[in-house]
Amino acid sequence: MRPIEFELQRTIRAPIEEVFARLIDIEGYNDWMAGSGSMLNSTRQTSPGEPTVGTTFVDETSQGEMPGEIAELERPHTIVFHWWEESKPGKLKFEGWPSYHLEPSGDAETLVRHGGKLMPYGVWRLARPILRRLALKERTTTLDALKASFERTPGV
Template sequence: MKPIEFELERTIRAPIEQVFARLVDIEGHNDWMAGTGSMLKHTRQTSPGEPAVGTTFVDETSQGPMPGEIAAMEAPRTIVYHWWERSKSGKLKFEGWPSYHLQPAGDGETLVRHRGKLVSYGMWRLGTPILRRFAVKERTITVDALKASFEQNPGSAPG
């Protein structure tokens, strides 16, 4: 089966630098993702320093912990996360690459193109149609929460 790939688009009423800063602040996701119905319960950065390519994190989800890293970053336009889930025997079950591509949309707004890519392995590939629906729902919750975070706190940037 082919990878699951899709794109979501939102216009956010905030400058590109503020949207980018919110997206790269890994632990800041806990603030704007809380109470959204996402499978994400808590996230924490596991490597020191400012977020950059190679920065690692662990998402605590309703499915258990999922490690990840920043795979690509070009401030203030692009960030690509990479996460994976393994079986107890260490075999790869899933890998995901959620990415955000930002561009100014005039008058202090930012166009966010969020691309989701999910690959399943082994017997997990049989569930691809269900996984696609789940992935689109989960990523829609995320981009809607990002947008809402600026509508509730206009002009605020992470500290």
């Protein structure tokens, strides 16, 4: 069975290096995602050092803990995360690959192409239409929060 896939785009009024730096700062999501309506409550990096391919993290979500890692990284253009959720016996329920592809756009602007890829397993495959809507909502919320984080007036 094929994964659920889609792509969203936003132009963000910030240089590509700043947008990339915000996306690669795993624990920084706690600042700009707070109060966005996302299922993400908090996230923490679980491996030491600067984020690179293989860096691990854990997302605390409304659905519980979800481990993940950075699967691809090409500064300052591409970052792909990989996360998964397992059942108590250790069988995969879902895997996801949220990706960000950045291009300079105009004067100090960045075009962000945000890809969503979700693979349900087992009985969860039956819920594909619902999962697609939920994933699209979550990825839209994330991308809108990223954009808003660059548009906030300092001190407000």
